[in-house]
Amino acid sequence: MTIFFCSKCGSAITPELAELAVVPDFSNDERDRDKETRRAPSTVPRGRYAIDPEPWGPPYVVQDDQEDPKPAQSRGLVVCRQGDYVVSAGSRQTVLVHPDDAEGLQPLPNWENSSGCCGPTGDEGLNRACPCGAPVATLAADCWTPYELHLDPVRTYAFSQ
Numbered sequence: 001m002t003i004f005f006c007s008k009c010g011s012a013i014t015p016e017l018a019e020l021a022v023v024p025d026f027s028n029d030e031r032d033r034d035k036e037t038r039r040a041p042s043t044v045p046r047g048r049y050a051i052d053p054e055p056w057g058p059p060y061v062v063q064d065d066q067e068d069p070k071p072a073q074s075r076g077l078v079v080c081r082q083g084d085y086v087v088s089a090g091s092r093q094t095v096l097v098h099p100d101d102a103e104g105l106q107p108l109p110n111w112e113n114s115s116g117c118c119g120p121t122g123d124e125g126l127n128r129a130c131p132c133g134a135p136v137a138t139l140a141a142d143c144w145t146p147y148e149l150h151l152d153p154v155r156t157y158a159f160s161q
Contacts, residue, residue: 002049002160004095004102004151009132013156014101020050023096026075026146038118038143043075046098056094056150057138058125060086072123075146079123088123095151095158099139102149104131116142126152 001016026043033040044050054074062084063069069078069085079086105128107114113127114120120127122140128149130136136155141147 002158004049004097004156004158006130006132006134006136007155007157008134008136009130011104011130011132013105013130013136013151014049014097015047016161017047017049017097017101020044020048023050023052023074033143039141039147040145041147042098042100043146043148044096044098046101048098049101050096052094052096052150053092055088055090055092057088057090057123059089061089063087075148076123076140077144091153093153094138095153095156097149097151099141099147099149102128102137102151105129105137105139105149106131108135113138116145118143119145121145122148122150126155 003012004014056073072079073088108129113124119141120139121142122138126135126138128137128139138150
């Protein structure tokens with residue numbers, strides 16, 4: 001079992017979680033979404049975590065193939081910035097957890113990096129902070145994104161028992 005902590009203050013961010021061998025598939029089927037919030041089911045079930053080997057979030061770089069663009073990040077959609085399709089060059093090895101397994105995290109002041117129509121898209125950077133105020137995670141929870149929380153691999157650390 002593993003608990004994740006804030007690198008700045010040492011506070012526990014999650015309860016004990018068990019590791020998944022791989023990141024589960026993301027369902028973007030409209031029928032799987034919550035009728036009220038329009039959120040997809042969480043990528044990771046409660047009580048579990050997975051390490052995402054793919055880049056997540058900013059910075060973004062222009063994709064080589066502008067004619068047949070790929071999603072900007074794992075389990076995401078195609079993103080166009082300033083007229084070019086981009087792909088994430090952000091952190092690898094982010095820790096994916098169910099958002100409800102990090103209940104103490106709060107939005108950044110003024111909802112920084114949390115734009116979206118039904119929730120934060122997760123493609124603007126860190127948007128959740130430890131109670132000490134340190135930005136530590138990115139929540140993706142919009143109606144067209146996966147529903148997942150990415151703990152930053154530098155701003156958080158794990159302790160396994």
